[in-house]
Amino acid sequence: MHTDSPPEALQITRCRTTADFLATLPWLIGEAPRNCLLIVDFAQSRAGVAARIPLPRQPAPGIATALIESVLSLLERSGSSDREPAVVITTDQPFGPRGEAPFRALAEQLLRRLRRSGWHPRELACMAADGWIGFLDRSPARTKRPLSQIETARDALGLDPADIPADPSDLPVRRPGLAAEITARCSELALGAPWPPAASETWPYETIDLLETAEAPGFAPTAEWCARFAQAVSTPQGWFVFAMVAVSDRVLIDSxxxxxxxxxxxxxxxxxxSAAERSEGEAVSIWHLFSDIVSTPRMRARLRTLLPILSDAASQLPAEWRAGPLSLIGWFWWLCGMPSVAERRIGEALDLDPAHALALLARRFLTLDPVAEWAVRSQPSRLAA
Structure with missing residues (x-):
């Protein structure tokens, strides 16, 4: 895994069991993994680069084969010399009524394919909602084990849960003073008032300025910024401009x-x-322009920096102003390879307004192929060995 810290600054955790390794995962990648297939490359006995592939939300023909091919492709591109990765499936699904592990067929198919391709996983495990299992366990009773074993291993290794970064699916705490200021400013702007102004030639640049201001070092959301951000991304025009610059560059909008x-x-x-918009002729279509977008490491790094600020702003907004921002935040999380967080944000937007066009658009993006994310943390707090 990439790190900007000197090697001597990192703590090394020695894992002697599968439970030990599962206990270290949040510290290794910087967050508690959820609903994903996690691959950790190893250099000799030390964990290296980590990759995350979102699990399919629903079974579909060929999805397991496609997922396995993605794993092999990622491993081949990793440049691993030892060819002994650790693979962990994390899911919110429980074990079956007879103790069968979720995604067991996928795990067994993946193991066969890896071995045929010259890879020899040192770990292949599944952490589910109510237990875990090590598929490489050689004991006759290879069955579901309690999650308490992972907690016990964590405590024995001296890992403090307080050190794990906040769950990205949780919005920041609402601050009453700032929220009151934002509500007052939003009332002045009047949600639903015509925007962008018909005579304005500067509104695209004003929208871009919101993004560039948020990216300035040390920026903290103000009432004015939050209200202007919500006003902009509550419309297709502002949502598109803000999103386009965030995932690419302002040069396209300038052009x-x-x-x-x-x-x-x-x-x-x-x-x-859509029938309602067919009369727009050659209007810019967000769906047509963004449905084929390819997530890149540079894009994900930028969005990861931006998302805490946008999430903080959204949590301070009055409820009637949140749907547009939440839909944008949800799409950004999807591009970062976190569909479970994306679903939660977009679901919150639709709970507020089931007919919100931008929230419905964001939900459509979730039906597209999942995005794999390499190097999910730039500064791991520990190395597993």
Whole structure:
């Protein structure tokens, strides 16, 4: 795993059992993994680069084969010399009524494929909602084990749960003073008022300024910034401009404005194929432009830096202003390879407004192929050995 810290600054945890290794995972990758297939490469006895592949939300023909091919592709690109990775399936699903592990068939198929391809996993395990299992366990009674064993291993290794970064699925705590200021400013802006202004040629740049301001070192959301952000991303136009610059570069937006004027962006719609929007002609379609987007390490690093700020802002907003921001945050989490967090944010947006066009759009993105994420933490607090 990549690290910006000198090797001597890292603590080394020696894992003697599968339970030990499972206990160290949150410290190794920087967060508690959920609903994913986690691959940890090893250099001799030390854990190296980690990769996460989101698990499919529902079974589908060929999905297991595609997932296994993704694992092999990632491993081959890792440049591993030892070819002894650890693979862990983490899921919110429970064990079956007869003790059968979730994703057992996937694990067994993956093990066969890895061995045929010259890979010899040192760990292959599943952590479920109500227990765990090591598929490489040679004991005759290879069955479900209690999660308390992992907790016991954690305590024995001296790992403090307080050191684990906050769960990314939790929004920051609402701050009453700031929230009251934001509510007052939102009332002045009037949600639903025409935006962007028909005569304005500067609104795309004002939206970009919101993003660039948030990326400045030491930025903390203000009432004015939060209200302006919510106003912008509550409309297809502002949502598109903010998202496009966040996942690519402002040069694309600058080029459109310089060539066609801000009116071209003002015609942005969610999806021009829908009956209600077919009259928009050549309007910019968010779905058509973003449905083929490819997540890159650079993009994910940028979004990971931005997401805590956007999440903090969303948690301070009045309920009627949250759907647009939450849908954008959800899509960003999906691009970061965290579909479970994405589903939660988008679900919250739809709970607030079941007909919100941008929240419905974000939910459509969740139906696309999952995104794999390499190097999920840039500064691990520990190395497993």
């Amino acid at each position: 459109v404005v310089e060539t066609y004027g801000a009116t071209a962006l003002a015609a942005t719609c969610v999806d021009r194929t």
